Amino acid sequence: MGVTALLVLMWAGTGHTSLPVDVINKCCPQRYSLTDDIKCVERGHEWYYMNFSYGFPNCNYLLVSVNESDVVSCIDNSFERDSIVGLKCKADPFRFQAPEVHYVRKCCTIDRSYDAVQQSCFGERIAKSRHPKEFFNVLMSGYKGIVDIRVGAPDCAKGYVLVDHLVHFNNVRREESESIVFQQYGDNPKIFNPDEVCMDFTERHEMLVIRACQPAEIVCRPHGILTCIWKCCADGKAFVSNESLDCVPSERPMESPKYFNITSRGPVEYEATSPGFFYKGPCSDKFVLKPEEQSADIHHIGIDGLLYMSTVPVGVSDFCVEDVYNVEEGLDGVKVFKCFVDYDADSRAVMEVYGYGMTVSVMFLFLTFVVYSCLPSLRNLHGKTLMCYIVSLLCAYISHALLIYNWSPTEIWMCKAIGFFDNFAFLAAFFWLNVISFDIWWNFGAIRPKKSQGNDKKRLVAYNLFAWGMAACLTTLAIISQVTEWFPQSMRADMGINYCWYEKSTYAFYIFFLMPTSTSQACNLVFFALTAHHCAKVRNELQRMAHTNADESRFKADKKKFIMNMKLFLVMGVSWVLENISYWDLNNDYNIFFWTDLVNSLQGLFIFAIFILKKKVLKAFVRKAKEVFVVNRTR
Template sequence: MWFPVYVCYFLVTVAAAGDFFSNGEPTVFRKCCPRQHSLVKVVTDHYKHFDCLDRLSLAQTYNISYSPLIISDERFVTVDYGLPILCDGINMIVSAVDLEAKLSTSLNICYDRLVAEVSNGTLMPYIPQTIGLTCINNETETKSESALQINHVRKCCKKGQVFSARYHVCVDSGDNDEQWIVDRLNLTDSYVYEVDIGLQCKSDEYAVELRQRDYTFSVDKNVLIATNRNDRSKTDSLMKGEWCMDQGYDMEDMVAKICTRNCATFNAFCVRKCCPEGYHYKVRRCNSLVSSCVPNVDEQNYFQPMYYLEPLRNDHFGLTDIMGIRTNLECPDGKFVLNRSDPRDNHRLTAEGLLESSISLTSDYCIEMFDRRHCPENDVISSTVLCFIAAEKIKDFRVAFVINSISSVCLALTLIVYCALPELRNLHGQTLICHVSMMLLAYSCLARVQYSPVFDKLTCKLLGNLYPQLLYKLVK
């Protein structure tokens, strides 16, 4: 009686396994280096080869730190480690791996992250990337592809650090690494991820900080999908290079930083920070706010402009729950700092993120922490930096005045000569006398207004109207 049941169970199991191995099969991934190791290309005058080094060895040998490839567990991906067999560095072709390309399962190729290139003992400038190493000894081997792809994710902070949404900076916190990010995304399929550190938004973009308490996060290959918990219709997709994720400080929630030009899309309150992330201003000269950007050394240096944010939080509930930070302020004509202790420099932030002061209402400003602990004030304050407004350029007409005056003198001499000599006062001479007289009057008016401003309104109108009318008559 149980035999038919066993047969059915066996057939269902076989069918499920067949479906798993045909669609979600534990794909073979050919990795050049052992787990947690990355590739280093070493070139000398006589040969080249590839070394496999772990993160600690990279830091000790070359003073660099890059994360290795992160691979899903053995239920989904079977990893074969090692370079192509019987193939030295000379017979290997290096090719960049497109993030959308299908990976080969051939024994003649392996994949890994090339993080450094060393030439004759010198570390060369190099941008890490995932590459394929192909041996050219056996070009007749049949090429086979898997459904596996190299995907990309960015961790906001380096290993051992998490992101503090309160201070908007990375802070030390144990042994947090890239694997934590991938694990928290609950990826259950086969995957291979390369991980980069940090987020570089464009100069006109803000880095908006989204918390897991406000948004749900999911990743589809290289795309981050962020959905507002209070309004599920508000879903945004961020492409590769536009986002990073990390663990939040003092909490298990995740924090995502995304690059955007429109803070209103995420209901974010956005401000501009003067120094790069992790830096603050240190006063160079006491009794002034002339400063330079220096790295943070303790929590007092962290970006916390409460002087500006507290009034907004009291007047507008929830306004600053989601913050966006943009760094640097380009001022072609120089910068100056508003002195909070001077009533003439009274200023505040508006709910729209603009700076309102006695001289302007502008978005061209930045806020920073000023460390004065080495000065008599012995404190750290936040203040605002504005751009100098370029002085209006006033045209200098002195050269034109001199030239027009010389022309007027020549015209006057010509007029005197024609009026003094009777033989020149024929019909042609009288016509020329009229023409020269009008030109002399016109040039005299022009020279006067170029000499200095005419403050009398009647004289100014007379000179301004007389000059074009005389020119019109001369041309006519």
């Protein structure tokens, strides 16, 4: 039996109705606090400098707020109120008068001091451990009662950054209100609420560290003097794990990230002393690892707190740094993690609508492809070009829908790969629409001898070389602009910096996507105009002159193809023009272009309606399905 418990029993046996003044009954164990529904929850508070017993009284008790000298059966920190509460009952023989409770926050655990150089409780320069009473004596003398020490850095509010101040212990005092006051370098005294600051010894015997929450707009660059960045995990935690990149307690100090002064001649390394940290990451695990890369993609953290990927600045709230040790991934040391762009509630709702639309499109594009694959009558040259167009659009929509549904790549190369794949798939879709327009004109809108029309197989090969080849060439040029120095900075794709798509601060989107697709659409307009002109001319000739039924049937068939593809052009071409405009909407007003973007996301449905929802096609498909069913049944 412990000395404290024995003392309590001996005191109860004497018939006294209260505990001796130096024995206090704490309701919950150390590091636990009491909730309003009378439960003990871990909170991190440790009580010192008196003898303690632990446990709830064996009686019918009430939860009460406690002031000094109140008679209670046990006392503790309130989990909800950040004050002292107690349990009180009349029949309890172990009642006692509540002593004064002094609250103070210590940055490191009781047996450790703070390494001010490495900004860690586990650095190489930690001072020799001291008894917590010495720590408290530095702040005030002649105290009585309990010292309530909470371990760990304070949780700073939004817009506040944790800043380290090294102060001589003679310049620090604790007010009766528990506020911490200190003066540094002859400045005016600074006053902090006890929950906004922690203190500890440092490797320099006479110096204390004051880690205080201060407004970022005042102390951080460009208005202040500190470089302030986000740390992905909370203080004392890191991605130190053999299995995954999760925030876990770590006793390994994080090396100081390298900071650079970004000049016109390039980045120059700069020593940032005691930078300020935001904690727990700016983007709730939605960040992607940005390992050290070669060539033009190398990144630097500027002294202004921005991340520069090549020369493109990334905002302070769009990346974080963390100590990483992951055997499986081969990662060790301080790494930079890039956030994906997060949207506000309204924008996220709009994006989810697009995601649903693209999901619908993917299903109907797949159904359209299946119908064309099953019906030999549709697999002529025109049908095969349409199938290639559907495949390219299907690939683009699948990758888009994945990102909208918040599927986050785990590494930056995956983000870039998705961006370039989208670029290739959408370009291919535009060029296949170009091919379809040309093929309609070639067969219907141009007058030429039948023998000059060539072989369908050769034309299909040529069409494939053109559509896939042009998309591949333009995408390759975009990749080269990003991974080499062959292109000027204004033409770099910078894919995967703020989005898994082109960076808006360069002209790459115009050069490698908008100009080719706009040129393609302009050519489509020309082809459709020529075809429409010839269509009217042929119709007039058929009305004036004698003609065979075969001539009229061919004219009607070609006319139907022309009308269907004109609808396809209108659905894709016009809406994509407005889509490109909305991409550069500087005010990010998603409501302005909502309907055109929604039309784009539902193109698969429109394509299915244009090419499949026809009596002739539906009857042929039903007949084919019955034939397959009968064959399978007879086997």
